Amino acid sequence: MSYKHVKGGKLKLKGEADVKKKKSRKRKSTEAQPVYGVDSTDVRHGCWCKVNAYEGIQEHGVLELHSGGYMQAEDTGKFTVAEVDEGNGPEPPQIFTLVKVSDSKIAIKSGFGRYISCSTSGELVGRSEAIGPREVWEIVFENDKMALCGCNHRFVTVSSDKKVMATSETAKENEMVKIRCTHMPSKRRKSEGDEAITDLKSFELNAVKKFQSFQQRLKVCKEDRRVLDKAKEDGSLNEALLDRREKMKADRYCK
Structure with a gap:
């Protein structure tokens, strides 16, 4: 019998337990990030929950700006920042229709039936009757925070006179925006x-x-x-x- 056909390995003695080596593998988390962030602040916002992922965006939502107030539509087609009525939820001018355009982009329609775009100066205006390239907004999620980028490649922020603008080249703390929707998408429970x-x-x-x-x-x-x-x-x-x-x-x- 040729030695090359003999199986090599550690010498096993009679009665010795056969111990198998376990490969150490890093456990990968299979849990997806929840599409909604539920916390104590939701009660303050009338239980309108913060959206953490694009999948959580519903048909209607409000935009909470860095200042803590809601973006509010005016009949002139412009937008201002309104204070939050704690516990009662947003007012009708503060609720927008959110239309998903692609995997990361949306169009936003005000309660006056007009889509939001940004002017040449970067100011947000709601006067468009249809969705075009200027009415598309990209949502950027990172580290549990969100920013809104316009067609001019500028991020939404609030000016010193409380005007909503898309003028910031980078998304810093003042450009953080929260989209809040009323509930998580789910099927009704069976009775x-x-x-x-x-x-x-x-x-x-x-x-x-x-x-x-x-x-x-x-x-x-x-x-x-x-x-x-x-x-x-x-x-x-x-x-x-x-x-x-x-x-x-x-x-x-x-x-």
Whole structure:
């Protein structure tokens, strides 16, 4: 037998435990950063939570500037800084519609139905009726902080006379902005009743019986019942049943 075919290694004695070496690996964190930051300041803002990631941006939100106040739209198309009404949340002129344009950019529409852009001097104005290159804003997240960059490659800040401008070349402390939205995106929780429902056909028939007892022959909506499956998952089964009954025009309680 040739020695080159002999397996090399440490000499093992009879009765010696076979100990395997464990490779030390750094444990990688698989937990994603939460899209909302919930803290004690949320009560001060009427439970409008700070957005920590682009995924957390909802359809409506407020912009909290470094001074601690909200950006507020004026009927002139310009913007100022308004004080926070503690515990009551923002006023209507301080709530904006946030439209996602790409993975890191949004368009912002004021309550007057105009999109925000920046003028040649860097001042924010809300007079555009449609979204163009000048109405697109880039959101920059870093170290749990956020800044807003305009089409002129300048960051949003507040001037000495409380005007909202996009004039800063760098994002320092005075350029930090917070977007606050009302709630975290999530599906509605299923009720105990929805969990117990297994046969949607029988459930819908029983619901119809309660309100069509005055008729000799029951009438049930013939549309695809898969809509009810989705409504059950979303927690809106009862609302979906009402919609189907209303389409039949046979239920006096749904007219």
